[in-house]
Amino acid sequence: MLRQNDPREISPHGEGLVKGVAVDPVIFGFHEGRLKVLIIEHTNTGLYALPGGYIQEKEDLDEAAKRILTMRTGLSAVYLEQFHVFGKYDRNDAGVVRQILIGQGFSPAEEHWSLQRFISVGYYALVDYTRIELTPDPTTGRCEWFEFDQIPPLILDHRLIIDKALATLRINLDQLLIGFNLLPELFTMGDLHTLYETILDKKLLSTNFQRKMLSLGILERIEKKKTGKAHKAPYLYRFKSTT
Amino acid sequence: MLRQNDPREISPHGEGLVKGVAVDPVIFGFHEGRLKVLIIEHTNTGLYALPGGYIQEKEDLDEAAKRILTMRTGLSAVYLEQFHVFGKYDRNDAGVVRQILIGQGFSPAEEHWSLQRFISVGYYALVDYTRIELTPDPTTGRCEWFEFDQIPPLILDHRLIIDKALATLRINLDQLLIGFNLLPELFTMGDLHTLYETILDKKLLSTNFQRKMLSLGILERIEKKKTGKAHKAPYLYRFKSTT
Known part of the structure; x- marks a missing residue:
C-alpha cells in the first residue's frame, strides 16, 4: 500500500520514530452557525479516529503535529494549539492498533512498539471548513467533517480528547479568537x-x-x-x- | 546512595520506567506579597533544576507528576495543573544528564536511555510556602524556594519551562484562583x-x-x-x- 520514499509514519519497525508519544489534532470546523469536527477512517478497518500520528526522531513536537495533520488530511498553515496530554497508562488498546496495522498491510509482531503504552499530546485548531480541501494520505482511508451529534464511536480515548478540546476552546474563546481567521477581514x-x-x-x-x-x-x-x-x-x- | 526497595525513579537501566517522557513540576510559592519558585539541586553536582522525574510503566501521567513532586520535595496534596509539553528534539543534553547520574553514584553507559531525546510535560501549582515543610529524597541534594530575581542558571530548558508556567498562571489567574487555597477561608x-x-x-x-x-x-x-x-x-x- 505504501509508496517508496514516502515519509510514512507507521513503519513495521518504527525506524526513525519516537516511541511512546503520539500527537492527536482535534480540528474544529466552523461555517455559518455550524460546528463540525474532522474524523478519519483508518484504511480498510472501519475504525474512526482523530487524524493523529507519531513524531520523527529529529523533529520538534509542534512541527510533528503540523506534519501529521497535513499528511492525514491535506490541511496546512493551520494554527495548532496544544491543550492537554492524555497519559492514562492503559489508554492504548493493542487489539485496535493491530487492526489498523493489518489494514495497512503490515503483520505486527506481538511486542511491536505501537502496541505498548503511549501518551498522546492533544492539539486543536479551528478553521472554516468551506475553505478546506481534504486530501488524505494512503494510510488514511477517509477523512470527513462530522456534525457533533453524528460522530461515530472512535478508537481509544479519542472521543474524550475531542470533548476536552471543545471544553478548552470554549474557555479560551476570547483569547484565541484573533488567531483563528474564522471571519472575513471585515465583519458585523x-x-x-x-x-x-x-x-x-x-x-x-x-x-x-x-x-x-x-x-x-x-x-x-x-x-x-x-x-x-x-x-x-x-x-x-x-x-x-x-x- | 540509594536505599534498597526505594521506588527510586532513576535506576541504572530504567527498569519499570517509561522512556522518552519526563514530568517537570513548577511550584510557585506565595506569601504576603512575595512570589517564589521551588528549585532543587541534584545531589553532588551543583546543577539546579525543576523537581522533575520519570513515569512508571503502570502509572497514569497525572499520578506520576504527584508522586515525583512528593518524592523530590515532600509536598503532597497539591493541585497540579498541566500547562505545556516541551518537545524540541534537541532539548536534552547528554553531558548534563550524565553528570546527574554520576552524582548519584551511577556510571551510565554511552547509550543510556536517559541521555537520549525526551519530551517533558510541564505541570504547575501555587502554594503558600510558609505552610510547607521541604523534605527532599536522597537523589535530590537540596530543595529551596528562590525569589524570581535570584533563580540560578538551570539545566536544559528548565528556565523556559518556568517562564511559560508563569505566563500561564497570569492568564489563568481568575479561573484557577479557587483551586489554590492561597488565602485563609475568610479574607479581605x-x-x-x-x-x-x-x-x-x-x-x-x-x-x-x-x-x-x-x-x-x-x-x-x-x-x-x-x-x-x-x-x-x-x-x-x-x-x-x-x-
Missing part, C-alpha cells in the same frame, strides 16, 4: 455573535454580547458603507492589528 | 488585591480591582465582625462553594 457584530453562539452552543443576549466584545478592546469599528440605506446597515468591525 | 479585598498584584507583578487600581472581582460572581461577602470599631473594619469575603 452579528457575524461575531453567531460564531460565539455556535461554539458555546447557547444563546447570548445581543446587547450584553456587544458590550462585552467592545470592552475587550480587540475590535476596531469601520465606517459604514455609503449607500442609500446607510442608516440601516450594521457597522463593520475588524480585529485590531496585534503587530 | 486587600488580601486578594495583594495576591493579584504579586502574581501579575504590577499595581492594580483598588476600585477597578474590587469591581472586577465582585463581577466574577465567585465571592461571598460575610458580615463584619461586631467590635467597637466595626465601621472601620474591612468586609470579609470567602469563595462561594463550587459544590
Whole structure:
C-alpha cells in the first residue's frame, strides 16, 4: 500500500520514530452557525479516529503535529494549539492498533512498539471548513467533517480528547479568537455573535454580547458603507492589528 | 546512595520506567506579597533544576507528576495543573544528564536511555510556602524556594519551562484562583488585591480591582465582625462553594 520514499509514519519497525508519544489534532470546523469536527477512517478497518500520528526522531513536537495533520488530511498553515496530554497508562488498546496495522498491510509482531503504552499530546485548531480541501494520505482511508451529534464511536480515548478540546476552546474563546481567521477581514457584530453562539452552543443576549466584545478592546469599528440605506446597515468591525 | 526497595525513579537501566517522557513540576510559592519558585539541586553536582522525574510503566501521567513532586520535595496534596509539553528534539543534553547520574553514584553507559531525546510535560501549582515543610529524597541534594530575581542558571530548558508556567498562571489567574487555597477561608479585598498584584507583578487600581472581582460572581461577602470599631473594619469575603 505504501509508496517508496514516502515519509510514512507507521513503519513495521518504527525506524526513525519516537516511541511512546503520539500527537492527536482535534480540528474544529466552523461555517455559518455550524460546528463540525474532522474524523478519519483508518484504511480498510472501519475504525474512526482523530487524524493523529507519531513524531520523527529529529523533529520538534509542534512541527510533528503540523506534519501529521497535513499528511492525514491535506490541511496546512493551520494554527495548532496544544491543550492537554492524555497519559492514562492503559489508554492504548493493542487489539485496535493491530487492526489498523493489518489494514495497512503490515503483520505486527506481538511486542511491536505501537502496541505498548503511549501518551498522546492533544492539539486543536479551528478553521472554516468551506475553505478546506481534504486530501488524505494512503494510510488514511477517509477523512470527513462530522456534525457533533453524528460522530461515530472512535478508537481509544479519542472521543474524550475531542470533548476536552471543545471544553478548552470554549474557555479560551476570547483569547484565541484573533488567531483563528474564522471571519472575513471585515465583519458585523452579528457575524461575531453567531460564531460565539455556535461554539458555546447557547444563546447570548445581543446587547450584553456587544458590550462585552467592545470592552475587550480587540475590535476596531469601520465606517459604514455609503449607500442609500446607510442608516440601516450594521457597522463593520475588524480585529485590531496585534503587530 | 540509594536505599534498597526505594521506588527510586532513576535506576541504572530504567527498569519499570517509561522512556522518552519526563514530568517537570513548577511550584510557585506565595506569601504576603512575595512570589517564589521551588528549585532543587541534584545531589553532588551543583546543577539546579525543576523537581522533575520519570513515569512508571503502570502509572497514569497525572499520578506520576504527584508522586515525583512528593518524592523530590515532600509536598503532597497539591493541585497540579498541566500547562505545556516541551518537545524540541534537541532539548536534552547528554553531558548534563550524565553528570546527574554520576552524582548519584551511577556510571551510565554511552547509550543510556536517559541521555537520549525526551519530551517533558510541564505541570504547575501555587502554594503558600510558609505552610510547607521541604523534605527532599536522597537523589535530590537540596530543595529551596528562590525569589524570581535570584533563580540560578538551570539545566536544559528548565528556565523556559518556568517562564511559560508563569505566563500561564497570569492568564489563568481568575479561573484557577479557587483551586489554590492561597488565602485563609475568610479574607479581605486587600488580601486578594495583594495576591493579584504579586502574581501579575504590577499595581492594580483598588476600585477597578474590587469591581472586577465582585463581577466574577465567585465571592461571598460575610458580615463584619461586631467590635467597637466595626465601621472601620474591612468586609470579609470567602469563595462561594463550587459544590
